[in-house]
Amino acid sequence: MPAGTVAVAVVQDAGLSHWEMYELSIALAVFGIPHEDLADPWYRLRLCAAEAPDVPGGRSGPPGDGPGVPGAGFSLRTDHGLDGLVGADTVIVPSVPEECVDDGREVPAELVEALRAAAASGARMVSLCTGAFALAAAGLLDGRRATAHWQHTAELAARHPGVTVDDSVLYTDDGDVLTSAGATAALDLCLHLVRRDLGARVANQLARRLVVHAHRAGGQAQFIDAPLPPSDDEGLGPVLQWATEHLARPLTVDDLARRARMSPRTFHRRLYEATGTTPLQWLLQQRIARAQTLLECTDLPVEQVGERSGLGTAANLRRHFTRTVGVSPTVYRRSFPAGGLTPSGRPSTGR
Missing domain, CATH: 3.40.50.880 (Class I glutamine amidotransferase (GATase) domain)
Structure with missing residues (x-):
């Protein structure tokens, strides 16, 4: 029209x-x-x-x-x-x-x-x-x-x-x-x-x-909730901070519970009380958030985004990302051009 x-x-x-x-x-x-x-x-x-x-x-x-x-x-x-x-x-x-x-x-x-x-x-x-x-x-x-x-x-x-x-x-x-x-x-x-x-x-x-992204698909999620526990929670804070810094590793709930010096059952309960989500859900949310950052700020291939976020293969990334965010990684990336970042995510020198 x-x-x-x-x-x-x-x-x-x-x-x-x-x-x-x-x-x-x-x-x-x-x-x-x-x-x-x-x-x-x-x-x-x-x-x-x-x-x-x-x-x-x-x-x-x-x-x-x-x-x-x-x-x-x-x-x-x-x-x-x-x-x-x-x-x-x-x-x-x-x-x-x-x-x-x-x-x-x-x-x-x-x-x-x-x-x-x-x-x-x-x-x-x-x-x-x-x-x-x-x-x-x-x-x-x-x-x-x-x-x-x-x-x-x-x-x-x-x-x-x-x-x-x-x-x-x-x-x-x-x-x-x-x-x-x-x-x-x-x-x-x-x-x-x-x-x-x-x-x-x-x-x-x-x-x-208007200096805005040209297109964000309507089905894209309004927000992704990836909660962190209170910073003064000495039992959970350090181990979850460590986890966010090592998302590319094949982390398990037992690994995190052991690092927090808790039984898996206690760790599950403490994390749920602090964040309202289970350990596996929390890990997935953090990995999706990491994938979003990599898609927004780098031009890394989707395969490497999957590896660096801990989601594994490109197919696994697409499945979890689309289910959570509402659009595929490729569609999501179109809204966030790398804007001067190198494939590694480091700022370009302009040379």
Whole structure:
């Protein structure tokens, strides 16, 4: 589809939090700054806000005086009310008021009705981070797969059981409805939209201007949890630090327990109490994290990445890495060019 009109919905009764402002700024940076040299015409941005009451540090009044950021010393001015969502090609909800997530308050009815009307008019519906709560409240995510920031996915699933919530991905694309996780995943989804609309070349050039990775696959995991025990845990700390420095070795639970001067059973219990995971799971997480670092920072062949991370063969690396991260090592590496590192991972001298 051509670039078209992108309408961004902003609703906040008490001003935008700094995180909400961050999500909004991503949509504005991608779709609101003209790049006619990349694609002509570029997107037409329409910022739409509900009427805002008196806002600390912001403004009050009709849609032209939109929500402000408490304590930030500035306010947003919009040219459209939420009725401006209807007729747009793409509608983006960057967030909902924090109270709608943390305190269980309902998403404002005015926003819900405006989103339903926009969807009925044929708009592509997009949410960033907590904006998924608004799409879900409007019934637009029922029977669909969706995501949000991993800290809020449990609440989203509990409140909207008809939605298949996936907390392990950066974004979802269900054709006419797309959702993203939080923070920089919102930028990944916005660039994905540009790629869908205008092609990979334009999306890659825009990513370069924004000084970000050109493409991270939507199925990539939001984060990999590789916990370490408290640094003051004298029984576990030193041995696990040693393990992270020797991941290429064929380490076993018995090896680590012996080094910690514990029985395997005691070591298992102590590690689980400290990290919430078993010794084998912990080792796998550390090896996946090491493989990620090697893929990000070196151009080592996949076979050597498997060896140095302790995952063994390239096939074994691919199997564990894809299951944990959500994409293959090769796909993951495309998002992280080596950028001046030699095959060994040492900085290039430039000679």
